[in-house]
Amino acid sequence: MQKQAARSRIDELVKTLEYHNNLYYNQDSPEISDYEYDMLLRELENLEAEFPEFRSPDSPTNRVGGSAGEKFSPVVHAVPMESLHDSFSEEELRDFDRKVREVAPAARYVVEPKFDGLSVSCEYRNGVFTRGSTRGDGTTGEDVTDNLMTIKSLPKRIANAPAFLEVRGEVYMSFKSFDELVRRQEENEEKPAKNPRNAAAGSLRQKNAKITAERALDIFVFNIQQVDGMTLTSHRQSLDYLSELGFPTSFYTVCDTIDEVIEEIRKIGDNRGEYDYAIDGAVVKVDDFSVREQLGSTAKYPKWAEAYKYPPEEKPTKLLDIEINVGRTGVLTPVGIFEPVLLAGTTVSRATLHNRDFIEEKGICVGDTVIIRKAGEIIPEVLSVSEHAENAVPFEFPKVCPSCGSPVSQDDEAAIRCTNTDCPAQLTRHLIHFVSRDAMDIDGLGPAVLEQLIAENLIKSPADLYRLTADDIIALDRKAEKSANNLIAAIEKSKDNELYRLVFALGIRNIGLKAAKIVCENFLTIDDIMNAKAEDFEKIDGFGSIMAQSLENYFGLESTKELVSQLKELGLKMKPSEQRASGGIFEGKTFVLTGTLPTMKRSEASKLIEQHGGKTSSSVSKKTSYVLAGEEAGSKLTKAQTLGIPVLSEDEFLKMIND
Template sequence: MTDKQRVKEEIERLREALLYHSRKYYVEDNPEISDYEYDSMLRSLEQLEREYPEYQSPLSPTVRVGGAVSKGFETVTHTVKMESLQNAFSDDEIRDFDESVRKTGEPTYVVEYKIDGLSVSLEYRDGQFVRGSTRGDGEVGEDITQNLKTIRAIPLVLTEKPSYLEVRGEVFMPRESFERLNVIREEAGEPLFANPRNAAAGSLRQLDSRVTASRNLSIFVFNIQQLEGVALSTHYEALCYLKRLGFRTITEWEPTGDIEAVLRRIHEIGEQRFALPYDIDGAVVKVNEFALREELGSTSKFPKWATAFKFPPEVKPTRILDITVNVGRTGVLTPQAVLEPVRLAGTTVSAATLHNRDFIADKDIRIGDTVLVRKAGEIIPEVLEVELAKRTGEERPFVMPERCPSCGEPVWSDPEEAAVRCTNGACPAQLVRSVVHFASRDAMDIDGLGPAIVEQLVDRGLVKSVADLYSLDAEELLTLERMGKKSAENLLAALERSKKNDLSRLLFGFGIRHIGQKAGKLLAARFRTLDGIRAATAEELESVDEIGAIMAESVVAYFSHPQTIKMIEKLTAAGVNLESTETVLDTRFAGQTFVLTGTLPTMTRAQATQLIESFGGKTAGSVSKKTSYVLAGEDAGSKLKKANELGIPVIDEAALKKMTEE
């Protein structure tokens, strides 16, 4: 046997072992080896595949870590429609459903958890995973195969090999993973996900599959959409078959024809839901017999053989012990209720956001009040109302502080908003999040400058504003925990590269209130230099298309602050670019708005947008009477239809290129 043959056999052995142990851990919840042993095997396989690329496979367990960056998602037309379910909210509605079914035949029912996630289709040929897609509108979804491959509970190779199989499942994010993700996002100053379902949906639609891989998603498969070569007569039989193939399914409850037993099971699930490690928002009742399902059929929207019982959110009383104030990245002071601990939706809740001063005033919330609380989206605790009948007279009204609780500087009350803000840019509570935002990918893109490093830099007094980043040296960086020589060199190189970024990135990185990426680009394109923007009056700023009065005033206020002026002086001394480097070739598209839809033959949307902007035009996300052109590619959707209805000119990629070449 040659060396290459031995390598090939070792690669195949490792793949088989990893697929087996992945199924034992993620599907059967019965691991046979430690995480360390699994990771060691995976690293060995990754190394062999790098050294011998001719043996790489799209079904290798190494695809679980992601790595492919997509330009966009292709559309997928579902051969079998992925229908939604009609909802029931009471026992009587379930009994009505049963009566309706019995007009056609004698059913048995299967009751399943209604997982709160994102519905997907998985397709297999000869037992190998070939394609995965979102539900979309039920008839057309998006191809997210590479992202689905990163989910370890999805088998890449089945234990048996039906010629063709399409299954439907629900991708979800376990609660523990969701809470960990939101902690990371909060530290980075990024918006929090409202609930695990939103987090799962956002994770599945990432263009970079490595991001999806990092989110620890899972799946339950609950339906066979299409199957060739195997005959099945009931849904329960199908679930057992899917489990045998290596899918994660729910088969803990035997079918029954007794609708009262079905109701008892629904209420059992309702009592269990907060003890589960993942979110469910109801229970699904399905007719078990496939033949009866065929007779029952579907309405234009729903199958007549299934219904979903939706659970109401859990609401409990507790007492407000105190009201504290947190300071966010943008300086907003947010009041938070300190609660008498209460068990709610599966976890112990001891705090709830009170949003702002108007929220407190509208509900007349006082320290010492008994209030009703629930988890918004089953995750974020919120106060619903005060139980006024339980007031004793000892409750104390809450008043927002006049000075920032973090830095002691006076706060500013926005007369047009409910927000109270600290305007001190050097406020410690804002600094870490501000620096993390400054270093983020869409801002200055300083690779290696994550929240943990920023916290150490701020704690040690090495960084007191974002400008201080550019005075760091290797000696200072090497004093940080887990910072080796190579990491320090890479960070310094990333800082040096960031000095050449366009002015628009710098403006976004400053974190100026109301000024996002697009506004940063508009201001940079119009004024060309940071000095030009600083010298502009609010009226001059407002003259820029899409820059409103509030945005203009926010820019003027930011650049008039003494700490901002000092920071810019430091950035200038460090050699950071303060000019727009993006070239406008001419202004032939000035005043014109383009809307992009569909997939272009040779250009990505980002490339098309850059081309339009380089000739003075702008892009928008929706079609209106103000739209100048709709740039349409393959599989253009509702935007194309609306353009035709409004009589907006529709062009293709070739026409756009011709317009720029003339």
């Protein structure tokens, strides 16, 4: 390649990788597969090796992971959390082995599975878990102690512990937990998580630890970063010690030769479909710590370890049929039915085809041979058509709803919807959403019970839930009197919910839980909301025209007015959310909180701000009025000082309130 072309390609790759780095590490929302990313990074590495004069100090090949975000306090790692160099072939593994044996001819290796999750550090003082942080850029991460506290398998206290211990682990979401999360998201017609890794990362970086707790995260601990009072000489010894202390560790194998290493990697790859967690490769580490010191590290990678990445598995199969599912808001979603095929350890026979545009763009016809893979090794997806069936006929979307026979229409979002708001398919999914935890939170009303109630014509709308009696429940199959009474009690309890839960439960298009809360902070009663126009909603900070119009359209329907009227008559309190005080000393002021305050939690400070008319934000901008800063304030404090925004200590903040 000519120099000018190489420089142009290097610049292009750097920009592309920085974009995808941000999506993967900071947004937890990648657009390309790990394999596609790895291939781009490998291309950049090769070009920089050939043309070193074009390699910049901040190249993605020199950096580890993402950056520490502003949602959490920064944590500087005393021991850097390094990344690993990747291999994609046996030849590359043998090359790694040759380099190791040039320094240590008798080196032994430990081979472990490579977990596909989020790397974290956990610190223990005198056996007590005191702080946990993400890897971040390898040097500085985010303090996620409260969220790590919700992981049941992570010890909070350890017996016979050293004075100080720092361990490194990988937070992950099991396939079972991931399937449950996706099921809830699909029922609510939310964008489902792409794979367990993104779901785990997004869950661990929630500001509300209660949400993290609901996601059932888990962890494997695989390294000791620091330990006081004892000497460890090998990786195998450290793994056994971690297990003795009660940390969840994974299996490992000690190998004397590179042939044994390759055989173990093949075995892990062959068995990965049997694990209840995602792995994307295997890790090879030199066992002896003294040999590791001799080998050292590059700017980004240790020279004593290598990660082998498994390639994504793609297979052909025949598309037997296309089914149409009707969602909660009436969206018709095509689902491909395939000849069963074993893919990444599990049998695949179904996959979403997303919408009509997706089918038309790929030219998919029933009977075609298609290439499928698992996105992130989990969710089956159709990549392309490899061979059209003889006399293939393009698939035509139905013009009527397959559930109720009503006409369908296409909206501005390219979604095709059933026009019948009383459609049975919509009713089931709507009620599942209505009773869900974040909505009306009616314990015991699962999908199976709701389907029975609908089949018996006992409920045709959310209002009918509040007309049920214990006798109605007992009449259903396998329902005892005690469980029937418990269910009626749960329904009765839900009448006292705050208003925002009901607004969210109604399933209004484009209005999620956060939007519902904001609406109810700005409008005191359900009548206020129903009487408001789009322009009134647009005055709410953070609301756009689409959300505002969705609210006006929904509450303008006669069917909505009738439903709300019935719910009032049935005793729903529709209690207003706690209102932000008006006329307080902080009215019109926006605060950003950062660092650890001396005597109060951030949640307590936020409540005080709202009680005095102000509001809080997670990021510093020119619109920020004050930054309330404690210890280890980090980047938010720096940005505030750069912008000239007043910075308050806790004492100054409390003095403003008292004065």
